[in-house]
Amino acid sequence: MKLRTDLSLRRFGNGYIIVDPGQGQQDISKIYTFNETAVQVWIELQGKEFNVDSVLAVLLDNYEVEEDVAEEDAVRLVKQFEKQGLLF
Amino acid sequence: METGKEIAVFLMLLRAGLWRKPIENLDYFPLNQTTWERLYQYGVQQTVEGILFEGVQQLDPSLQPSKSLLLKWLVRTEKIRQRNRWMNTRLVEQAQFYRNCGLDPTLLKGQGLAQSYVDPTLRMSGDIDWYFDQPQAFARANAEVRQFGLPLIEAGKISSNYHWQGCHVDQHAQLFDLHNPFVKSYLKELEEHFDDGSTLLIGKTEINVLSPLLQTIQVNAHILKHLLSFGIGLRQICDAACLYAYYSTALDGQLLKEVYQRLGIIRWVAVLHQLLVDFIGLPEQSLPFHLEKEQDATWMMQDIWTGGNFGFYDTAYVKSKEGQFVGRRLKIIRLWKSFWRYLPYAPLEAISFPIVHYRSGR
Numbered sequence: 001m002k003l004r005t006d007l008s009l010r011r012f013g014n015g016y017i018i019v020d021p022g023q024g025q026q027d028i029s030k031i032y033t034f035n036e037t038a039v040q041v042w043i044e045l046q047g048k049e050f051n052v053d054s055v056l057a058v059l060l061d062n063y064e065v066e067e068d069v070a071e072e073d074a075v076r077l078v079k080q081f082e083k084q085g086l087l088f
Numbered sequence: 089m090e091t092g093k094e095i096a097v098f099l100m101l102l103r104a105g106l107w108r109k110p111i112e113n114l115d116y117f118p119l120n121q122t123t124w125e126r127l128y129q130y131g132v133q134q135t136v137e138g139i140l141f142e143g144v145q146q147l148d149p150s151l152q153p154s155k156s157l158l159l160k161w162l163v164r165t166e167k168i169r170q171r172n173r174w175m176n177t178r179l180v181e182q183a184q185f186y187r188n189c190g191l192d193p194t195l196l197k198g199q200g201l202a203q204s205y206v207d208p209t210l211r212m213s214g215d216i217d218w219y220f221d222q223p224q225a226f227a228r229a230n231a232e233v234r235q236f237g238l239p240l241i242e243a244g245k246i247s248s249n250y251h252w253q254g255c256h257v258d259q260h261a262q263l264f265d266l267h268n269p270f271v272k273s274y275l276k277e278l279e280e281h282f283d284d285g286s287t288l289l290i291g292k293t294e295i296n297v298l299s300p301l302l303q304t305i306q307v308n309a310h311i312l313k314h315l316l317s318f319g320i321g322l323r324q325i326c327d328a329a330c331l332y333a334y335y336s337t338a339l340d341g342q343l344l345k346e347v348y349q350r351l352g353i354i355r356w357v358a359v360l361h362q363l364l365v366d367f368i369g370l371p372e373q374s375l376p377f378h379l380e381k382e383q384d385a386t387w388m389m390q391d392i393w394t395g396g397n398f399g400f401y402d403t404a405y406v407k408s409k410e411g412q413f414v415g416r417r418l419k420i421i422r423l424w425k426s427f428w429r430y431l432p433y434a435p436l437e438a439i440s441f442p443i444v445h446y447r448s449g450r
Contacts, residue, residue: 011145014149029166
């Protein structure tokens with residue numbers, strides 16, 4: 001799986017969001033709020049083919065966290081990306 | 089009516105967004121919600137809201153507008169970026185369409201200008217303009233568009249327009265928007281002599297654009313034309329500034345100055361250059377030639393500010409009726425005032441413009 005390349009992280013106040021502007025004439029946009037962990041994963045995996053293990057590696061590299069906790073977070077994050085339509 | 093403070097803050101944010109530089113003076117901040125809402129609206133009216141937002145992003149979050157306005161603004165900016173991606177796709181389709189017909193037009197303004205911006209995706213895109221340097225090529229383009237099944241509207245013998253996948257496309261047989269008849273043959277000489285244009289690469293598709301010299305003349309002539317008619321907004325002024333910055337080492341400044349003198353617009357250009365430095369933040373060293381004496385560009389900045397997007401927001405000449413926008417009104421008065429305003433700075437162009445338009449019935 002890969003992250004969508006037509007979406008970009010944008011600074012919003014003290015955090016980051018992604019805006020999916022929507023298509024066509026209707027002014028319908030989707031906004032996704034990212035926490036710090038999700039931002040880190042998004043930045044590191046942009047343009048790369050990845051799986052849950054890839055996300056796990058990012059979390060273990062960047063945060064002091066037990067592996068089993070990181071694995072749960074990685075699975076949860078990938079499911080969120082899938083559910084919100086942020087993947088190809 | 090906007091206040092001096094609002095205009096000052098607006099321009100400060102515009103400069104910060106255009107050149108990706110820090111905000112010059114934080115003493116104006118924080119601003120109240122009403123002021124932020126007005127700044128947003130000015131940005132929309134001047135079609136520079138994306139660039140302005142980039143300036144807002146330079147502020148510490150504690151000084152930025154409310155989250156609701158910030159979000160609205162961010163979404164609008166994202167739509168500008170999306171629109172630019174969409175336009176680039178249309179451009180590639182168009183280039184391939186014309187090549188399949190054996191035509192090789194040159195892209196004017198628009199996406200070709202955007203590449204001179206620090207962030208091209210923030211420039212509000214409008215329509216697509218193609219130039220055909222031979223009358224036969226222009227006529228052939230019209231025929232091919234019709235044969236393709238697209239309704240084509242012809243405006244005299246020098247321009248036509250149609251819609252391509254929802255995008256407005258203009259085809260031109262005349263490169264420069266200058267109406268002074270005494271410079272027509274000189275302009276044609278320039279066009280033939282400086283035809284060493286370059287290309288804009290979109291994906292793998294190369295699209296012809298003008299040489300730096302011709303592009304600069306073309307953009308500035310276009311600004312002057314609109315100032316002589318109903319007005320122009322800050323987007324086109326930002327175009328001129330970015331173009332000068334982008335081509336600062338590629339332009340022969342002495343040659344360009346001679347061209348402007350020969351075209352009879354050097355005095356107007358001097359004011360434009362001063363305006364770009366004083367209000368848009370173009371570094372003076374990026375101008376193609378030195379400002380010989382300090383000009384007062386405030387009057388022209390005021391004219392541009394009140395004009396908004398091609399004059400549509402000039403409240404002196406637009407009356408609203410029951411909340412509905414009824415378009416440009418009292419245009420004769422506006423044209424008359426523009427004539428007197430610009431006559432000292434581009435006399436033959438100011439005189440020629442209304443005559444040419446009267447004779448063409450526009």
